[in-house]
Amino acid sequence: MNGHPTREEDFDLYALGALEGDEKAAIENHVATCSTCAEKLAEARGRLALLALAAPAVAPAPSVKARLMAQVRSEKQGAVRAPVVSPVPETTGGLLGHWWAAVLAPVGFALALASFVLWTQNRRLDQQLAALQADMQREQQQLQTAREVADLITARGTTIVPLAPQPGMPKGSAHVMYNAKMGMLMYEGQLEPNPANKSYQLWIVPTQGNPISAGVFNAARTETDHFFMKCPPGIDPKAFAVTLEPSGGRPQPTGPMVLVGALS
């Protein structure tokens, strides 16, 4: 095996002595030359030793062990195959020949395995929970933006600044909604698609100082572009402008002005 084992469980299964044949040999050959994986295997051994210590001292029935092993195997193979029905072959001498036998045999191999299965499932649940939390956070973010946009549209003092197309430039119609008190602005517009190696960029042109980038976008023929942003504090805009810039935008405008509108 040249690559690292792809599944974290492999280290635990190896440490438990649950891997056999090629799988077992592959891990052994790999950890002999890979210090990262050797460390992971050492961690897995430590983890299993702890699990074993936590399990009460009950001798397992051989059939329980076989069933658990089958479950671990089917989990490991992505639960696609049906669980193995035949008992796991084992010789008495083989069991005692493994390093873990000294730790596990007195406290119950089956319970250690059960702990391991639960621990694996818990870890999967944790991952699913983290993914759900990330989704929820994204949705809350979108909801928050929608609320802010609604506030901006309905607020007193929000002005609509039409942006006028410039001669010889891509055609389109757009406006910026701006509220000085809220420090918010929203661009809404339809522009001819930009060339592939260029982007459109919206600028806040303040009464003093350099233009401030308010968003980089690529226009599609059939879509209206919207974006919403907070105006940096202490900025007093006198106009909004869209320029054509190298793809991805620039810190300061370098390209031709496509649209411009002044705050009255």
Ligand SMILES: [Zn+2]
């Ligand atoms: Zn490795």
